Amino acid sequence: MRVRRDDGARAARAVAVAAVVLVLTAACGDAAPDVTPDAPPVTSPAVTLPAPTGVGTATHDVAGPPAGAVVDYQLGxxxxxxxxxxxxVRDVTDVPEPGMWSGCYVNGFQTQPAEREAWLADHPDLVLRDDDGEPVIDPGWPDELLLDTSTAEQRAAIAGVVGAQVTACAERGFDAVELDNLDSWTRSDGRLTEDGAVDLAARLVAVGHAAGLAVGQKNAPDLGTRGRDEAGFDFAVAEECLQYDECAAYTDVYGDAVVDIEYEADDWSGVCADxxxxxxxxxxxxxxxxxxxxGYVLETC
Incomplete structure (x- = not known):
């Protein structure tokens, strides 16, 4: 994970999540207001989890990015x-584009900025802790906390909470979901492992497949075929794979089912010719x- 939404987009999500919490609080009274929440907060009931299967044994009919299509990344x-x-690809708090393949962004392995306090209040045991018992933060994004994928029990509980976001994507009409921060173990100072990340990914992929969604691997090129064969991912979303000479790590596994977003290019025509x-x-x-x-930029080849 190299880039995230700007402060304005984060603030918009914070407002949306806060509105959901207010709705749920009001619903505890005698009469619930007739309001449809933007997305399930982390206080939502956990989903019932199907068994993770991986692509080798899974039977699912899902739609990854259309062959030959160019996908815009609209998280802001x-x-x-x-x-x-x-x-x-749009945020879980957004809606799909009518008549067009639409992917849904979910932060699968870390807390969203607006949901940090909810995780600490409602699921404190699922947040990774350091030796002093303090939450472990992403050093590049200090408003996000790493989730604790160290045990099977922890991973099952996390999948139950995050799985509600995944099913929300399906309920809104999205075709697919991408799970961000799969590589959070690389920022955990050795407290987490690649195996734990792959196992949690498999659990979330199973939720997505059961809901009729294709599920995308976000970054983590070093996984090789594990993302496809063990977690069961159907496609990949890569940030700056050309910039870092990583594209083959994705295309060798997923073929044309790779969405790449570049953020720097002095010679865009050269990029397109690569x-x-x-x-x-x-x-x-x-x-x-x-x-x-x-400052809006969108270029295609």
């Missing part, structure tokens, strides 16, 4: 797709702004 807010765009680039390669501004915002 949805907007009408530009000409030539054949799919979008034989290593996935078919769906776009250039976006790092803050993932909308077209109405200053």
């Amino acid at each position: 807010g949805g907007y009408p797709p530009a000409a030539g765009i054949g799919g979008v 034989p290593q680039r996935p078919t769906s390669t776009i250039l976006r501004d790092r803050d993932l702004r909308t077209p109405d915002d200053d």
Whole structure:
């Protein structure tokens, strides 16, 4: 995970999540208001989990990114797709694009900034702790806490909570979900392992498949075939795989089912001419702004 939404997008999500909490609090009274929440908060009941199977034994009919389509990365807010765009990825608090393949962003392995206190209050045992008992933060994103994937019991409980977000994507009409921060074990100072991450991924993939969603691996190129064969991922979302010479690590496993987002390119025509680039390669501004915002960037090949 190298880039995340800007402060404005984070603030918008914070408002949405806060509104959900208020709705749920009011619903405890005699009459619940007729309001549809934007997305399930971490206080929502855990989902019933299907057994993780991995792609080797799973039977599922799901739709990854359309072959040959270019997918726009719209985590900062949805907007009408530009000409030539054949799919979008949007936040779980957003809605899919009508008539177009739509992926749904879920933070599967860390807490979202607006949900940090809810995790600490309602699921404190699922947050990774250091030797002093303090929550372990992502050093690059200090408003996010790592979830504790160290034991099977912990992973099952996390999957029950995060799985509600995954099923929310299906209920909203999304075709797929991408699970961010799969590589959180690399930022845990040795407290977490790749095996634990793969196991939690398999549990969340099983939830997605049971809901009719394709599920995408986010970054973590060093997984090799484990993401596909053990976790059961159907496609990959890679950030800057050309910048870091990692694209083959994804395309060798997922073929054309790879969505690449680049954030820096002095020679975009050269990027487009690179034989290593996935078919769906776009250039976006790092803050993932909308077209109405200053600094918005979207280039396709």
